[in-house]
Amino acid sequence: MHEQPAPRPHHTTTTERGSFALARCTCGWTGPARRSRDRARTDADDHLHTAEAV
Template sequence: MAHEETQEKNGHTATVVEQGRFCLARCTCGWRGPARRARSRARTDAEEHTEAHTGEDAGEDAGEHPGDHIGEP
């Protein structure tokens, strides 16, 4: 299992992980993105997750929680 591209913002560290022919984004908060065939899409998932949590330190709720994306196409 290979790891690459760590994105870190506001304590969220999202990493793209390769599993066979698929890639997925994972975060230290427990969030996991869907399996993707395109590494670039997994990177985008990681970026979107970290961006969604940009306002967390200011007391804003980004509306995403671990597991929100599980099962999405």
């Protein structure tokens, strides 16, 4: 029997690129570019909640 690798925890960050902010996760997920930093953080929170539900 093969051992399954442990799932990687999700850790999100927000970065700025010009006048846009975007959220990223250690799992490879990237949110859409947003003009609102608050919306980018909300995207990151939504991703974490979705990832925990799976």
